[in-house]
Amino acid sequence: MKNIMNRFDIITIFPTMFVPVFNESILKRAQEKKRIAIRVHDLRDYTDDKKHRKIDDRPFGGGPGMVMMPQPLFDAVKAIKGRRKAKVIYTSPAGKPFTQFHAKRLTKAKNLIIICGHYEGIDERVRESLVDEELSVGDYVLTGGEIPAMLIVDAITRLIPGVLGKKESLIHESFEDNLLEGPQYTRPANFRGKKVPDVLLSGNHKTIEIWRNSRALALTKAVRPDLLKKDKGV
Numbered sequence: 001m002k003n004i005m006n007r008f009d010i011i012t013i014f015p016t017m018f019v020p021v022f023n024e025s026i027l028k029r030a031q032e033k034k035r036i037a038i039r040v041h042d043l044r045d046y047t048d049d050k051k052h053r054k055i056d057d058r059p060f061g062g063g064p065g066m067v068m069m070p071q072p073l074f075d076a077v078k079a080i081k082g083r084r085k086a087k088v089i090y091t092s093p094a095g096k097p098f099t100q101f102h103a104k105r106l107t108k109a110k111n112l113i114i115i116c117g118h119y120e121g122i123d124e125r126v127r128e129s130l131v132d133e134e135l136s137v138g139d140y141v142l143t144g145g146e147i148p149a150m151l152i153v154d155a156i157t158r159l160i161p162g163v164l165g166k167k168e169s170l171i172h173e174s175f176e177d178n179l180l181e182g183p184q185y186t187r188p189a190n191f192r193g194k195k196v197p198d199v200l201l202s203g204n205h206k207t208i209e210i211w212r213n214s215r216a217l218a219l220t221k222a223v224r225p226d227l228l229k230k231d232k233g234v
């Protein structure tokens with residue numbers, strides 16, 4: 001809670017996409033509690049093309065589609081940064097895989113500027129001179145970088161001290177061992193003939209912990225054995 005607030009600036013051609021996502025639940029509360037500040041910027045506000053607010057152009061050398069021009073992106077990042085230090089992130093399938101490890105590391109950055117790509121992507125000079133980190137959120141192609149940007153803000157924010165309640169934070173602490181969580185049950189103990197495992201009703205905390213760990217390990221081995229091969233993810 002000593003933390004000065006984390007600030008996220010997002011550069012996009014679809015600013016309204018972020019409104020519903022950032023104004024619900026924990027992300028909303030984190031802003032109200034001043035743990036984070038999120039600013040969404042319309043890239044078109046930064047183009048020199050006053051008339052058509054153009055931000056893309058045809059690729060040199062030919063080929064299909066359009067490329068995001070350097071001018072609006074350079075000017076947007078410069079204006080948003082001001083005198084502050086900021087890390088500039090571009091999301092693309094060609095980036096390094098974004099994992100829990102990156103989410104944790106990026107909680108330390110006071111200001112993240114996330115560029116959301118469209119069309120065929122950004123002019124290479126933006127990548128070379130403006131982008132500090134290129135991150136992928138998975139091996140698939142999307143229609144734009146907006147959803148990856150939301151995802152990155154979400155994953156980082158829940159790790160910022162004071163964002164989650166004490167109970168929720170403890171739950172995430174138990175994930176630090178690269179295991180998936182085993183099955184969970186709530187009332188009733190017998191739902192239409194389907195029973196909760198006896199061990200969970202036993203009240204024996206030690207036995208319950210051993211059972212949970214063994215289920216977590218079995219599940220991880222079955223569906224994500226790669227997580228058990230050291231330093232993956234968390």
Ligand code: 9WO
Nearest residue numbers: 091092093094117118121136137142143144148
């Ligand atoms: C697309 C692409 C495909 C294969 C290899 C590299 C690539 N880079 C891009 C790219 O920069 N695309 C731009 C952003 C424009 C089209 C929509 N964009 C996008 C980002 N689609 N998918 C992503 C993305 C971002 C992070 N993690 C997974 C997917």
